[in-house]
Amino acid sequence: DYFKVSPEYGTRDDVKALAKDVHAKGMKLVLDGVLNHMGRYSPQFQDALKRPDSPWRDWYFFGPEYKLGYRAWWDVANLPDVNWENPAVRARLYGDADSVIQGWLRDGIDGWRLDVAYDIGFRFLGEATKAAHQAKPGALMLGEIYNYPEQWLGPMDAMLNITAGEVIYELVDGKVSGPRLAIFSSAWCKIAIMMGCCARGSCSTIMTDHVWPIACRIRLPAAWLRSFNSRCQVPPIFIMGWKLVWKGQTTR
Numbered sequence: 001d002y003f004k005v006s007p008e009y010g011t012r013d014d015v016k017a018l019a020k021d022v023h024a025k026g027m028k029l030v031l032d033g034v035l036n037h038m039g040r041y042s043p044q045f046q047d048a049l050k051r052p053d054s055p056w057r058d059w060y061f062f063g064p065e066y067k068l069g070y071r072a073w074w075d076v077a078n079l080p081d082v083n084w085e086n087p088a089v090r091a092r093l094y095g096d097a098d099s100v101i102q103g104w105l106r107d108g109i110d111g112w113r114l115d116v117a118y119d120i121g122f123r124f125l126g127e128a129t130k131a132a133h134q135a136k137p138g139a140l141m142l143g144e145i146y147n148y149p150e151q152w153l154g155p156m157d158a159m160l161n162i163t164a165g166e167v168i169y170e171l172v173d174g175k176v177s178g179p180r181l182a183i184f185s186s187a188w189c190k191i192a193i194m195m196g197c198c199a200r201g202s203c204s205t206i207m208t209d210h211v212w213p214i215a216c217r218i219r220l221p222a223a224w225l226r227s228f229n230s231r232c233q234v235p236p237i238f239i240m241g242w243k244l245v246w247k248g249q250t251t252r
Contacts, residue, residue: 001042002035002093002100012107019108028110030140035093035100036116037073037081045080058086073116084124094128101128102135111140117156118145126155164188 005011015029022029038045048056049070060080061071073079083089094101101112112132117125120143129141145152145159152159167184170176 002033002038003103015104015109016107019110023108028140029108030111030113030142031104031109032115033101033112034115035082036084036114036119037079040078040080059083059089073119084120090124090127094131097135099131101132105132105136105139110136110138111142111157113142113144113160114156115144117143117159118147118152122151122155129156 003012005015019029040046044056045060048054048060048062051057060083062069063071066072067075068077071081073081082093084093092099096102097106105111114120114125114128120128125141125143132139132141140158141156142158143152143156143160144162146162164185167176167181171178171181
């Protein structure tokens with residue numbers, strides 16, 4: 001249920017209180033929104049699965065063309081895809097004042113990190129971002145994007161530039177040279193500047209928020225770093241982002 005907190009974690013009022021406490025400490029609170037797909041055992045999906053005349057039926061994709069009888073993210077049975085093509089779905093996810101995205105922002109959170117945003121697409125991401133800004137000016141809409149960033153920087157405020165992260169990990173593994181990385185990083189920073197995403201004079205990119213090897217634990221050859229710094233025309237700021245609670249595990 002996108003409108004509630006799982007009982008083992010607390011209540012929606014607890015989230016409101018958390019937002020106030022976080023703001024008092026000069027920080028922001030961003031929620032992780034998995035809105036592209038939901039759990040197989042959600043009451044809505046179970047009703048739609050069992051009843052062809054269910055009011056929730058067109059909130060999902062059903063048909064013989066799907067391996068499971070319904071469309072699921074990467075054919076994972078537990079993750080039925082949500083039908084963003086349905087206007088009623090979009091209204092409840094971000095269009096209505098009390099929708100998922102707008103409602104939590106009005107409760108005090110400061111933004112959303114949208115899971116697998118690349119599966120949602122430019123148009124709907126742009127609409128969701130606009131709705132978020134209307135609900136709370138200055139709200140952050142951050143997308144998990146595995147694609148090259150050029151066209152994805154427009155619809156959202158920021159993105160997880162996982163392409164950049166993969167290139168940097170290849171640098172650590174010795175598969176990419178420092179000069180080569182500098183050329184690539186300069187290119188994506190120029191794109192960000194052209195899209196107006198670097199208003200403060202620096203280009204920052206969050207490489208990843210998944211449990212991948214941490215590049216900063218590995219000592220890079222000094223020659224690679226010198227060649228990178230000398231060739232990179234726009235110095236980027238690399239940020240490693242981590243979820244505090246992810247799939248039942250805590251980060252210490």
